[in-house]
Amino acid sequence: MARKSNAETAANTGRLKQIALTYKMTRKADPKVGLIVAGVGIVTFGVLLAIGFLIGHELYLGILGFLVAFLAMAIVFGRRAERAAFGQMEGQPGAAAAVLDNVGRGWTTTPAVAMTRQQDIVHRAVGKAGVVLIAEGNPNRVKPLLANEKKKLARIMPDVPVHDFIVGTGEGEVPLKKVRT
Template sequence: MARSSSESATPKPRKQRFGWVRQLAQAYKLTAKNDSLIGLLLAAVFVVVLAVFVTIGLWVDHPIYFTVVGLPFAVLAALIVFGRRAQKAAYASAEGQPGAAAAVLQTLKRGWTVTPGVAVTRQQDIVHRATGRAGVVLVGEGAPARLGPLLAQERKKLGRVAPDVPVYDFQAGQEEGQLSLHELQRKVAKLPRTLSPGQVDEIEKRLAALGSLNLPIPKGPLPRNMRPPRSMR
């Protein structure tokens, strides 16, 4: 028993214990390529938050205590700002890449099932589908003139297998009337949840019959090494 307990208490290798530091450094490098002001912004956030605590400390005659208390809050504020800027920079770098919209849908919170490439044209216009408690979301990438009929065709298919399910359609891209990747993520995330988990499961079973084209889709415009580690979040 003593041997097994000692084995379980063996500390993790140094690389594993400090892996989040390397991830954070890689995320910063990738963000800095698209956001040259990220360093100054993070430093300003850290200094301002810490200065607020120091000022309070001077006011109540406990500057050292409030400085120590303010340090983790300053770090946390800088990390929050960094996470948001890193996400925006990642979306900006992925704009215009085929399959970027599907990758954005795959970054949504749990409860969504994403099916990339449910429809495509010869000109490489493509439609992706996401199913969740908000209903069914169709997202098209390509020329607006061709995506209109393509999305309408997919809505008809959905009407035959799931007639009572809310259906939303969006176009992602840089043309007039289309949404940027960041706007797309916010739009879908804010959709009202009107279905129960059981209803979602039933809808997914019905939609499975429609299938997909199994097109190669990138794993996301926001690489894993650009996301702050869970321990820091």
């Protein structure tokens, strides 16, 4: 029998610690997360096990129910943790840059390409779709920043499409949780 290496053991321990920290952070924002995740798991397992008893394959559907319940619990926990994280970041300077850094998939992000003294910030993301300018702060102060950045980019790359968005909760603004998409 081969023994696990120390690196694999440390990675598994680190992953478990990360899950525990994520749960603690989520529980601060959403105190019922444990009950909801457990409820989803129990209901999913129960439904599949009941179907198994009805059709005479309780062992197979019991095993399948356990796996599907675990998957459903992971999905629900992930979504609630993501919502809690966005809730904590909302309104913080640089929150849009943190979201853009996690986009990946062929996008290169440059945070804070333009800034004002009042901490109004413009970030730039470059990908196959062109250049995306994401502004956060007071819309009246960020619109001139966006216009200046668009002019600079038009001089350097005249044929590349440039899209601009303002992060916020007001009219014509994009909520922080939708920045990634």
